[in-house]
Amino acid sequence: MNVSPTATFAGFVAAEKLADVVSTPKFEVEELETDLVVAGRDILAEGVVALSLVDPTGRPLPEWTPGAHVDLVPNASLVRQYSLCGSPADTGTWRIAVLRDPQSRGGSDFVHDKLHVGFSVRVRGPRNHFPLVSAPRYQFIAGGIGITPMLPMIEAAEAAGAAWQLAYGGRKRASMAFVGDLAAHGERVTIWPQDERGLLDLPGILGSARDDTLVYCCGPEPLLSAVEGACASWPAGALHVERFAAKPGADQPAPGARDSFEVICQRSGITVTVPAGRSVFEVLEDAGVSVLGSCLEGVCGTCEAAVIDGTPDHRDSVLSAEEQARNDAMMLCVSRSLSDRLVIDL
């Protein structure tokens, strides 16, 4: 089709596709997916590679805010989440940094071995379940590759004139990405390689609970659990953590969990019965309800739905304990029900 070339917003429908539309496809709400090209590739530290992703036709990419992540979707069975670690002001490039994980389920190996400059990869998102809430002071705590979301957060905190400190732990200095860039911030940043200084001194870093400070933490599970423990006495909502794997024990049923229960989708007027062994998400999708989903492990937060009535059995790793206790939202992929009936806003 002879269409005048137009560089439009990447989320905007490509004009030339209309001719391909034969019949009206099934209506769906989905996350934005785009094929991006690797424009730059840098080894940042031992086992850490950074990729710069751009639109192949140079169109601007949708906006995002610090804490956002994207899915890389090399194929339907290999979906992995990576925090955006560049500047949100750069609307032409998304930057991610990926650690090669010896226990990799395929995602990091794919990035390290297959994604060379010039290669194309499908990207979904961005989405953000780790947003930087406005505050006068921040304590950032990063472990290993968990440093990635902290970089745009630091840029935003600086821009807003907020006070901040970063404690950055890693196995050893050579394995820690961005150490050189962070040096520019002087005493605000504490680099804490385990082979030199041991584990992060969380009581020393956090001190006593403060009213003016939000704590943001991203890193391996032992660090997240330790920080959650150390922040137990902090005000509710002070601690924000980002997980890329399910929280240990999160999938355990709460006392009183129903094996089978009814879900009423108020907006679509569809009622389904969720049997034992099947997720709410699967059952709704089969029933033709338009639901968003990505990781299906209770980690990414894509399938969050508002709960109008009933009590969910929360088994996700996204919502904080306080958020779960409000029972006004649930992750459809893993969470179930403590009541015979859940009414959700879908």
Added chain:
Amino acid sequence: MTPNYPRDCWYVAATSDEVGSGLLGRTLLDRPVVLYRLASGEVVALEDRCAHRGYPLSRGRLDGGLLVCGYHGLRYDAAGACAGVPSQPNVPYGVRVRAYPVREQPPFVWIWLGQPGRSSLHSPPALPWLSGDGWSSSGTTVCVAANYMLVHEHYLDLTHIPEVHPEETPPGLEQLPPLDHVSVSEMSVTYTRTLPPADLADWEAEATGLPRDREYKRRHHGTFISPAILAEGWQIDGGDGQLYEQARIHAVTPESPARTHLFSRFAHNFALDRALVGQHLHAVMAKVMREDVAVIEAIEATAGYEGSASGIHLTADAGVLQVRRIVARMLATETGRTPAEADRAPRSAPAPKTARPG
């Protein structure tokens, strides 16, 4: 109602041609702003309120590069600093009015009214339909007596077309099919709707010059780019290898909770060498816009935004609901609450807290 608009966002303050050699006073996000152009061509935006007695600076005059208050003659430079007071020899120390970050990307002048430091983390969106490359555009500006979300939500659900704009509805499309697809990211929502083959409406036939003896496929699509910008396109597959697209770019800038500046631009990608086509499309789209504004203002005058947002949801509202979530999250992070506490509809901004959620 309390303001329900995010402040940390680039909004359109004016069209480039509105900011000339004079002073333009305008209320944007509840703030009085005066806009003017320096000899260099650079646009300046200052708080439109003299630091002395609060007289609007937009009622003053320009003297070289200085803005002179029309009351007692205080002079301000482009950074908002007081540069002189006629009635006393010394310049009062530290007296200034706020200067707002401004960027001009014709046809729009963009302004940042949020936390000043955060302006550098964002950019006004690129709007290729308006930059002339393969497109021709015109526009019109109105002040709508309604909350800005009513404007967005109107353009996010175009199933109103047959009822509100019957003359412009192609014969046979009196019932619009549901959306095909809604695609969301952290800050944007895109929707598409494929329309079954139908005859041309009069305006389509006149604009495209396509023969009326056959039916045409169409697609309608749009993107909520930010709380400041919604873009939508109406594509007609000419069957002749050409795609005739008419795009509307709506720059939506709240003035106050119940008033909104709407800077609409109409662009098309065909018959670029025929000025009459552009004039015709402009006339049609301006009429459509007047009809839209009448509907939006009627809702504000009766239900108001909160009443409107508490109405029932239809399938066609899928895009609207996603946009409400985005705006609610933006409001929550700006005001220092965790997003999960935010209601799904951006009914109103939560009371500002100085510190953190409690």
